[in-house]
Amino acid sequence: MRPPNAEPMLPGLFRQLFPAVAGLPLGPLLTLSLRSLARRRPGLFERLGESRSACFGIDPVDLAFAFRVVPEGQRSSVRVVSKDEAARSDVQIKGPLLTLLGLLDGTLDGDAMFFSRVISISGRTEAVLALRNTIEDAELRPADLLGLHGILARCVDTGVLGALSIARRLADKNPSGAREA
């Protein structure tokens, strides 16, 4: 069994795919998807209160790059940045990508992950708490982020969540091997 604070790192195969992904205009794509989410579900961003204008540095420790996110409703922005730049944000959230994605889709509990140190957080604690509570309530599915509906949405949700769960199982089975990959 994995010790409580061992990190389920991204398996080698997935990590090798990611430099290619980094070449995509990931920032603009994520910005668009966040803004369209804000159009469809404005209440979700209201829950963030004053923390809407905070800058969140999200640093997946198993990737070579990080993100700076300002979740300001329809003026939201996401930028792909260096780890150093992410570290200069109002809030820094650091952890394995699979864990961070698990928090987003509600598979994992933010409190448990933080208190057991699987993810590390620094900076404005109230903004982290507001974000955590907002995500908790949002019950986001991958299709919500892509703005999809109907059958297509269901297919994407099943596909993405299925892939994530396989990746998590692989990481769980061999955490040390995955970390070396």
Next chain:
Amino acid sequence: MTMTRLELVCPAGTPATLRAAVQAGADAVYCGFRDETNARNFPGLNFSRDELAEGVRFAHDHGSKVLVAINTFARVDDVDIWKKAADAAAESGADAIIAADFAVLDHVAKNHSQIRLHLSVQAAAATPEAIGFYAAQFGIRRVVLPRVLSLQEIAALNRAIDVETEAFVFGGLCVMIEGRCYLSSYATGKSPNLNGVCSPPQMVSYDEEPGGTTARLSGFTIDRYERGQPVGYPTLCKGKFKADGRTSHLFEDPVSLNAGGMIAGLKAAGVTALKIEGRQRGKGYVSEVVRAFRKAVDAVEKGGEPLDIGRLLAGQSEGARQTAGAYEKKWR
């Protein structure tokens, strides 16, 4: 002494958690508005007016009740904020308002007689005289008992009053007699009873230092953790402090309440409702705790063997120490 079926009262910090609690078997869910009128005024938590109305509809459709906590103390020049919150709770169709302040109790009693009034734990009413006063003046139907009473005291109290009692059975403990703690106000300028937030996150920092992580509140060191060791939220009374050259949990050990083994005893003592603490907790936690207590309460109601709540909730306690609190008080 009442012998009706025990009511399980569960926390909800967000609409999603309300739905999760109802689906897990809550008889009633308690929640509050997203402002200083409730004692869990944390960022990102709580309900807008519309969300509450929707939550009430959902709960009623599933046979559960909604109790709205408007349980902080109003400010002299801003009483309207509290009165308007009470009006909105009444309009939403909620089943009860949980209040402590005379101004709120009086406003609800005079203007919204159709909604039940529950006396919040924040009022710290623990004697027949105090409870009788609230019942006579404001028509309260239930009192949430401070977490300082033993089972025997609760039984004696129930024999002497004719309103229902609600007792905490699980979750975080506030060691002071409720409503009378100044630790947070002293350290942060924010009070649990006035601003609705103890040890507010705006003043929390986790600082990575050579020896590990230091959790601070408003610059005061509350606890230190070695690298890799699980950290906790720096609630002031649960911190480690140095006094007389010794470092210890000066005010209170960081334990949480688990009176799951006392459900039958609480019922025999005449308690009407069992309350789970934790409006700041996520839906996963709330669902699991509510499900476990649902099973345990049902087992007691059927007259069967009491269930081992500790075992049912092994995944949630994560090694944290638990106590049956004052219910099995041996001191005095």
